[in-house]
Amino acid sequence: MKKKKIVISGVNMVEGGIFTILHNVLQELSEYIKNKDVQVIALVHDASKFNFPNIQLIELPKSKKSWLYRFYYEYFYFKKLSTKIQPDVWLSLHDTTPRVIAKKQFVYCHHPTTFFKPTWKDWKFDYKIGFFSLLYDNLFKLNINKNHTVFVQQHWIKEIFEKRFNITNVKVAIPQFVEEISKEKIALNENKIHFFYPSFPKSFKNIEYLFEAIKLLPEEVLNSCEFHITGLKNNTTKYVNYLNEKYKSTEVNRLKLLNKHMMLKYYNSIDYLVFTSKIETWGLPISEAKAHHKSMLLANLPYAKEACGNYENVSFFNLENQKELAEMITEIVAKKHVFQGNKTAYNTNEDLHNWKEVFQYILTD
Known part of the structure; x- marks a missing residue:
């Protein structure tokens, strides 16, 4: 044959x-x-x-x-x-x-x-x-x-x-997503709520939206949070240089690009995924955060809703208005945020x- x-x-x-x-x-x-x-x-x-x-x-x-x-x-x-x-x-x-x-x-x-x-x-x-x-x-x-x-x-x-x-x-x-779970963690301040944006910093990842939302937070809210963004350390691309210069006074944990092992440690340690990208054909961090049962704040766009699928602990913000994300973070700190939740809109058979x-x-x- x-x-x-x-x-x-x-x-x-x-x-x-x-x-x-x-x-x-x-x-x-x-x-x-x-x-x-x-x-x-x-x-x-x-x-x-x-x-x-x-x-x-x-x-x-x-x-x-x-x-x-x-x-x-x-x-x-x-x-x-x-x-x-x-x-x-x-x-x-x-x-x-x-x-x-x-x-x-x-x-x-x-x-x-x-x-x-x-x-x-x-x-x-x-x-x-x-x-x-x-x-x-x-x-x-x-x-x-x-x-x-x-x-x-x-x-x-x-x-x-x-x-x-x-x-x-x-x-x-x-896209085939292989769920990898480890128990290792990063040592983070236990008295703060930790928000994580893992991305390869291209301009369509829209990282400045998160920075602008952070700038809108009241001081007492800001003091209760820590924001971790990948790709901003040891990176000299035009976009990263722009972000680090424009928002140099905005306090965030600027991380280098993380390998898979370090990513798993962060997923085990953070409280919320924030994902502000303007466009994706999937959005792998959404699948990864979901696999770790993390709460998510996502851009209100089709890719994010489809990648999220059926999930309760998720809310969506409008990319035209940074105030929406700032208000969600403020509600989270005050323990008043009610998640919008999401349902799969398509027949996947x-x-x-x-x-x-x-x-x-x-x-x-």
């Missing part, structure tokens, strides 16, 4: 959350194909970062050198490569649909900026955010009709894709809930 060949393309996934997606996919797929007649070929930027049995790696180190290389690979080289490999399935994990020859083709879309209207601040602090918000619509659209299925992470994105690109083959593949279900779906004849 001839082995099925599947190509996983992740040449653009080199750091942060998108690298985690690629790593998880290859790790899960290596386990899934044990004792199965499936050959997996993964296209990656740096093969040294992966060591999974049953996965053949093809390294393309120039893929992140420039957008010209990215376009060359996606729309020229991959067609030649697919002719040579002759895959049964080609799964692109990074938003774009390449020109390839395969029996079935799939794309996994998770870049949030196509749904985001950048402000002048976004252009100022990271022009790529503004550029991608303009570019990605056209990149998503290119060849999208060649896919058997387009995977997205949430239902509100599915609705936008169906309308914007006039397609009906969009399926929600919920047809969703794919983990990578194993995705593999079964794409490898089914």
Whole structure:
């Protein structure tokens, strides 16, 4: 019996959350194909970062050198490569649909900026955010009709894709979240209420909203709280420099980016997650805080409500008004806050809930 060949393309996934997606996919797929007649070929930027049995790696180190290389690979080289490999399935994990020859083709879309209207601040602090918000619509659209299925992470994105690109083959593949719990804690002041905003500090993470809300707090409330924000220490990006200069007199615990082990310690120790991001395709800290049964104050946006799901100890604030968050924090200190709670608004029966279900779906004849 001839082995099925599947190509996983992740040449653009080199750091942060998108690298985690690629790593998880290859790790899960290596386990899934044990004792199965499936050959997996993964296209990656740096093969040294992966060591999974049953996965053949093809390294393309120039893929992140420039957008010209990215376009060359996606729309020229991959067609030649697919002719040579002759895959049964080609799964692109990074938003774009390449020109390839395969029996079935799939794309996994998770870049949030196509749904985001950048402000002048976004252009100022990271022009790529503004550029991608303009570019990605056209990149998503290119060849999208060649896919058997387009995977997205949430239902509100599915609705936008169906309308914007006039397609009906969009399926929600919920990001696989592996619940990790430890008992280790960070030594924090037990006499204060601790609020935690873990983020990779890009301008759309909207960290200044939290700073502005903190500035509105009465002194007696401020003295009862401590705010912990990741990514503001040992970071010299334009956005972080702006935040640290503008709010240098605002007392918060400025943390460096934390590894997984330290993140778990903080989740065990803090009281509230605060999440002020303007746009996400999921919002992993929401899932992490929920797994730790933490109370949450979240932006009143579709991504946050869908990532939160059914949960009682959550309230939502309007991003147009920092006073709303300040009032919630004041109520919490006074022990008068009543959580709004949240209910799942979508039928999730047809969703794919983990990578194993995705593999079964794409490898089914």
